[in-house]
Amino acid sequence: MPWFRHPIHYRLLDPANTTPGAARPLFSEESAVQVLLAPTALFAAPIRMSLRAYVPLEVEFAPQQWLSSRRVMIDSGAGLSTFSAEWAREFGIALPPRSCRLQLDTATGRVSVTVYDLDLNVRFPRLRDCPFSLAVVFSEAHPPTTPPLIGLHNLLNYWRFTFDGSFDPAAAMGHMRFDTL
Amino acid sequence: MSRAPKPGVPARPFWELEPVSTDAIRSDHVTLPSVEDQLPSMGDLLTLPRLARVAYAARAARRVQPLFEKLWPSAPPREVEAVRTAVSFAEQIAEGKSVAVPGPDRSFPARAAGLAANAARRSGTTLLTLAGIRVSAYSAAEAAAHAAYAGVIFDAEFAFNATYHAALAAGDGATVIEAVYHDFDSLHQTGSRLRWTDETPVPVSILGPLWPQTEPDWWREANRTEPNPRPQPKPDLRPETRPDFLDRAKRILGGDIRPDDYLPVTQEVEAHVTRDLAFAGEHVQKQFEAGRIPAAFEIDPNARFDEFGLTVGAKQRNEWLLSLYYGGQNIACIENEHGVIVLAVGLKNSAKLLDAFPYEQRKDVQFDAPDRPDTFGW
Structure with a gap:
């Protein structure tokens, strides 16, 4: 069965240290380059590595018209696949006229959002011969600058996906593997 | 008091x-x-x-x-x-x-x-x-x-x-x-x-x-209200942000790519990549010392995960380029081993670019909103 793998992206960041007694959190960089090239001892806590489970995805925004999204986020902790409604409108995706309200429990509390349901034809660029129909919730609360979020709902009808931490010289933080069912 | x-x-x-x-x-x-x-x-x-x-x-x-x-x-x-x-x-x-x-x-x-x-x-x-x-x-x-x-x-x-x-x-x-x-x-x-x-x-x-x-x-x-008009912000000189961005995109998508079409790789970008790779190397070494992997290995910036992807160094560099130049903004871009060419900036201009070119002509164009440089994640 067709499959592909994609490295898990990572990068290092510098979260402001707000520990009591620590230096006052200044948002400014020191000298950006100097800090960045400091000895690796700087890699100590707090957590500085940001891991991103992104893959590229193509979306059929109109019949036979595909749009390549550079990054969608695979979120096995999300039930729904969520895209920005504003993003969709701007790119000509015809949202259904009927909306509904969803209550979402988020990390910052409960929010009520207006959403539209749509089954969207999508495909991974690595396997263009395997398009599938993804049930997407287009949310008015999802900013257009937030990457599309791919949750579990109906993705598992088509794919088995695995997060694999095996080391590889070109994927030091592991990779994702997608197998068609 | x-x-x-x-x-x-x-x-x-x-x-x-x-x-x-x-x-x-x-x-x-x-x-x-x-x-x-x-x-x-x-x-x-x-x-x-x-x-x-x-x-x-x-x-x-x-x-x-x-x-x-x-x-x-x-x-x-x-x-x-x-x-x-x-x-x-x-x-x-x-x-x-x-x-x-x-x-x-x-x-x-x-x-x-x-x-x-x-x-x-x-x-x-x-x-x-x-x-x-x-x-x-x-x-x-x-x-x-x-x-x-x-x-x-x-x-x-x-x-x-x-x-x-x-x-x-x-x-x-x-x-x-x-x-x-x-x-x-x-x-x-x-x-x-x-x-x-x-x-x-x-x-x-x-x-x-x-x-x-x-x-x-x-x-x-x-x-104080200025007697003269407030100095206008300097126009952004990046060509992808100019009103004629579609003409530029047409040239680039037609195959006429010039070196200055790529986002300039600054010292800060290079420093980020160096640090990312050093971190990965240290990560591997620690795993080896802990007995979790059979052998330690170097992080090679020229390594490829497979024949389709970019090399490790190019991938990290491109991510930082996009993040530092256009973090938090919708863009349309092309990326390859040489770097990143941004063709449109902003959601509306990205949509204009999508409308202006058929898929066959723009199939290498990717739409994205890169992470801001300090965004940790969700």
């Missing part, structure tokens, strides 16, 4: 204590410890109810906010808006209002103002003299960022930091500190009298005029 100087604090204004280097703004901040001593302490602030602390912080940031725009007239609108929004956010939180922010992260206004502070600092024009007083756009943005954080985390330290940076922003620290004490006393007395709780909304308007005594000259100068 007594406004008498604390023992050991010189009576001279703080900006006379140490020589100020105009080419190292940061050094100003670390050489001015007396500012901290002249402000209500964090212990003092803990005697205020939670929302009163936010009002206190917002008020301090509001006083110096005009400095940001005045001292950095060519500031990108995004940065100006970030500072305004952060102050306004803190004021509304103090009033007990529910404030919508983009995305799930409530600290967004604070972080945006923090980035504006960074940008101001990088601009190199943010420590100037206004009405004879040394003032700082960078610190004004810092004050806004901390005030907004005070409205999210409700920690007294952020409220304190807002006043600290406000005092630094207005080199005339005396007037700011005077006003800060006025706010503190008003909030403390009113709160005690009305038995405020942490949940009691505190509109900043109850504090009266922004300046309880006279408005400082630098503030009047910062708010």
Whole structure:
């Protein structure tokens, strides 16, 4: 069965240290380059590595018209696949006229959002011969600058996906593997 | 609260204590410890109810906010808006209002103002003299960022930091500190009298005029209407942001790619990549030492995960390029081993590009909104 793998992206960041007694959190960089090239001892806590489970995805925004999204986020902790409604409108995706309200429990509390349901034809660029129909919730609360979020709902009808931490010289933080069912 | 100087604090204004280097703004901040001593302490602030602390912080940031725009007239609108929004956010939180922010992260206004502070600092024009007083756009943005954080985390330290940076922003620290004490006393007395709780909304308007005594000259100068039009921000010279971006995209998608079409790889980008790869190398070494992998290996920037992807070095470089140039913005781009070519910036322009070219011509074009450089993740 067709499959592909994609490295898990990572990068290092510098979260402001707000520990009591620590230096006052200044948002400014020191000298950006100097800090960045400091000895690796700087890699100590707090957590500085940001891991991103992104893959590229193509979306059929109109019949036979595909749009390549550079990054969608695979979120096995999300039930729904969520895209920005504003993003969709701007790119000509015809949202259904009927909306509904969803209550979402988020990390910052409960929010009520207006959403539209749509089954969207999508495909991974690595396997263009395997398009599938993804049930997407287009949310008015999802900013257009937030990457599309791919949750579990109906993705598992088509794919088995695995997060694999095996080391590889070109994927030091592991990779994702997608197998068609 | 007594406004008498604390023992050991010189009576001279703080900006006379140490020589100020105009080419190292940061050094100003670390050489001015007396500012901290002249402000209500964090212990003092803990005697205020939670929302009163936010009002206190917002008020301090509001006083110096005009400095940001005045001292950095060519500031990108995004940065100006970030500072305004952060102050306004803190004021509304103090009033007990529910404030919508983009995305799930409530600290967004604070972080945006923090980035504006960074940008101001990088601009190199943010420590100037206004009405004879040394003032700082960078610190004004810092004050806004901390005030907004005070409205999210409700920690007294952020409220304190807002006043600290406000005092630094207005080199005339005396007037700011005077006003800060006025706010503190008003909030403390009113709160005690009305038995405020942490949940009691505190509109900043109850504090009266922004300046309880006279408005400082630098503030009047910062708010003065220019006889001449305010200098317009310099046009963004990146070609992908110009009105003729579609003509450029047509040339590039037609195969006529020039070296300067790629985003310039700066020293900062290279430093990020170097650090990322060094981290990965250390990560591998630790796993090997812990016996989790059979052999250690070097991180080779030229390694490929498979025949389809970019090399490791190119991948990291491209991510940082996009993040540092266009983090938080919708873009359309092409990326390859040589770098990244951005074809359109902004959601509407990206959509115009999508409409302008058939899929066959633009199948290498990818649409994205790169992470901001300091975004940690969801």
